Amino acid sequence: MKIAKSVEHPNYIQVFATFAKNSLIRNMMFRTNFVLESISSASWALMNVGFYLIVFEHTNSIGRDTGWEKYEFFVFLGTTWLINAIVQAFFMPNAEEFSELIRTGGLDFALLKPIDTQFLVSFRKVEWSSLANVLFGLVLLAYGVSHLVGRSTHPWQIEPITWLLYPVFVFCGVTILYSLMTCLAATSIWLGRNQTLYDFWFYITNFSRYPSEIYETGWGLPLWGIFTFAIPVLVVVNVPARLLAQPLTPRSPSEWALAAYTLLATVASLLASRWVFQRALRSYRSASS
Amino acid sequence: MILRIALEERLVYRGDFALGTLMRFLPIITQIFLWWAVFQSIEGRMAGYSFEDMVAYYLLSMLARAFSSMPGLASTVARQIRDGEIKKFIIQPVDLIGFMLLGRVAHKIAYYTVATVPFALVFFLCRGYFTEGWPPAIVVGAFIASLVMSFLLGYFIDLCIGLIGFWFLEVSALLFVYMLLNFFLSGHMFPLDLLEQPWRSLVDFLPLKYLAYFPAAIFLGKIPQDRLAFELAIEVAWLVAFIGLARWLYARGLRRYSGYGG
C-alpha cells in the first residue's frame, strides 16, 4: 500500500492508550464480572501450579539432566503465565472480535479509518482482568528466581544482561503467538466459522507450555521439529524461560543459535501474519445486514 | 420418541463429532511426553504407577470423562429457569428430570456411535501401554458398572447445579468453581494416588473421583477385588443422594417459582 510521505499518520501510541482507557472504563462498568474473571483466571493458574507441586513431590526434575528442577521450573511456569496472560489481555479479545466483525460486516468501519487496519483490529480491546495473571506470572517468577539465587548449594548470580534479554525474548514470544492468532482469526474470512479454529489454537499453544526437552526424543522429534520450525510455538516460552532459569554461562552454542533463531522466527511470523491479513482483507465480502 | 429426535439432531453433526473426538486426544500427547520425561528422571514407579500405567490411566480416565461430562447441562437448565421456559414442564405432563436424562442418554449414544471409531483406534494403537492385558471378568464388570454410574452421577450433579438457578439467577460463577474442582479432583488432570496425605483421604471422601479416577483405577487393578463391591456400593449411595437432592431441589424450586406467579 502506497502512502504519501506528506500524510500525517495517527499517533499509534496515543490511539492505543485511548483503546486501553476505553476498555478500562468498560471493564469497570461491569465490575462484578471483572472481579469474577480475574479470580477465575487466577484460579486456573493456581491449579496448574498445584499440579506441578504434586509432580515435584515425586520427582526432582522433569527429564534427566534437563536442568528443570523445581524452582527452575517455576521460572518456566511463571514465564508461561506471563506470556499467555499478555496475549490474553491484549490479543485474545480482539481476535474473537475480529471473527465477529467479519461475520457481522462490522469490519467495514475499521477499513474506513485512516489508520493501519491490522493495528486497529488487533489492539481495539484490552482485557484488563487478564492482567491478574500477568501479576501471577511475575510472582511465580520472583519466587522461582529468589530461590535459585538464595539457595545454599551453588547459588547463581543473574547478570544484568539477562534482565535485558529476558524482556526481549518475552516480547518475541508474545509476538509469535500474536502472529499465529492473527493468522487463525484471519482465516475466518474464508471459512466463516471459527469454533474449530479456537480449538486448534488451544491445542497448538498447549505444546508451548512444556519444556521443549520432553519432545527431544524418539517420536517426539518430529513434533519438536514442527513446532520449532514450521509453527514456532516451542520457542515462545522455552527460550526466555531457559535464559532466566539457567546461569548465563556456560551455554552450548546450540542455545545461542536457538535464541538467534527465535529473533528470526519473530520477524518472520510477524511478516507472515501481515501477509495473511492483507490476503484475507482482499477476500472480505462485507456481510450486509 | 424424545430419544429419537435427540438422536437425529445429534447425528447431523457427526462430521464435527469425529474430528472433535480425535482432537480431544491431542492434549494427552503433551501430557504423555511430560510424564515420559518425569519417569526418565525417577527411574521406577511413582505412587505405584509405571510410565505405561500412567499412559493407560490417562486414556481410561479420558473414556470415563466421555461418560461423565455433561457439557452445557447446568447452564441450559439455569437458562430455562431464567427465561421461564421451564413453565412448559409445569403445564405438560413431562418430568423435567426424566426428560433431560433421556436427552443426555441420546446425546451420549449418538456420541459413541461416532466416537467409538477414534476411541478404538487410539486404544488399539496404545495397547502396548496396558501391560497387564485384560483384567479379570469381574473387574471388567465393575469397570462397566462404574462407567454407567459415572454418567448418572455426572448428570445429577450437573443438574443440581443448574437447579440452583431457581434461587440464584446467575449460576455461571458456581459452575466455574465446580468445573475447576472437577478438573482437579476427579482425577482428570492426574491420578489421585499421587496426592499426599491428608489430601488423598479427603479426595477419597468426595464424589468427584467417580467421574474420572474411579473407573480407570478399577480397570488398572488399583482397587483390590475384595473391596470392589464395597466401593461400588458407596458410589451407589452417592448417586442415590444426588438423585434425592435433585428431586428435592426441583420440587422446592417449582413451588417457589409458582409462588411468584410465574
Next chain:
Amino acid sequence: MAIIEIEQLSKSYRVYQKREGLSSAIRGLWRRQYREVDAVRSIDLRVEQGEFVAFLGPNGAGKTTTLKLLSGVIYPTSGTARVMGYVPWERSNEYRRRFALVMGQKNQLWWDLPAQESFRLHQQIYRIELEQFKKTLAELTDLLSVGELLGRPVRELSLGERMKMELIAALLHSPEVLFLDEPTIGLDVVAQHNIQQFLKYYQQQRQITILLTSHYMKDVAALCRRVVVITSGAIKYDGSLVGVIDKFSGSKILRLLLAAGQSSDGLERFAEVESIDLPKVVLRCRRGEIPKMLSSILQQYQIEDVAVEDPPLEQVIANLFEHAASDSSNQVSL
C-alpha cells in the same frame, strides 16, 4: 473533473453452493460448487462536487455494494472508480481522511461507552486538532440537539439518538464526500424528519458531495435533485426525480366527479377502475389514450369535474421495484 468517476465497475461474488447430506458435504471439501452472483454490473457514473445524489432500487439491487466499493471496503471484480482522484480500494490514509460512510444498519460506536469516548478516539485516529475537534463537535451536537446525551452509554440511547451520534462520528473530520446507506432505516417519523433537515442544512452549508441510498421516498424527495435507479446491479435511470415518473410510469390517474344521480356503471369499459366512492371515481389509463378516452366518457356520462394527474411517486417506484424483482427472479430460474 468530476469528484466521483465510475467506469464499467463490476463486482461479482462467488457463492458457495451448499448441497444436502454428509457425503456431498465431504466431497465439497475438495471440489466446491460455486455460483457467480453479479452484485454490480458495469456501472458508469459521474458525480460533480456538491451534488446530493440518491440511489434508488429494491433490496439486493447493488446500491450498498456500490457504496462499499466507493468506500474501498471491498475490491471490485473489474472496472475503475476514482473519488477525489483516489482509487478507493487502495485505501490510502489520505483518501480515508477525506470521506465518510454511515450505515443505518451497523454501528461503529462503542456500545457500552458514552459516545464522547468514541468521538475522542476518532479525534486521535483522524488526527483532528483539538480546537477544531471541539468546535466541530459543539456545532454538530447543537444542530442535532444531542448535547446532553454525549455522556450516556450508547446502548441506552434510542435508535434515532444513536443514528445522530453515528452521523456526528462520521462528520467529525469534516469529510468532503459522504456516503449514506439507509441512514433513516427503522426510525420514527420525527427522527427521520430531524435527520433529513440536518442533512439538508449541512450539505448546503458545506457544499459537500453526498451519495444516499434509502427506502424512504420522503428522504429522497426532501434531499436529492438527482436520482439514480439501480436494479439488478445496473443503472436503469439517471436524472431528476420527476423524470422517474415520465420514464417508468406509462399511466395517468383520472379523477372524475360525477353529476348527481349519474351511475358509474360501465366505466370499466374505458379504463382500469382504481376506486369508486360516489360521486368520486378514480380511473387509471395508459398515457397516450387519455384524450380519446376522456372524450368518450364525457359523451356518455354527466361529469361535474375532471382532473388528470401523474401517479404518486412512491407507487411508481414500488412498481418499478416489483418489476425488477420479478425480472431477476426469472433470471435465476433460467
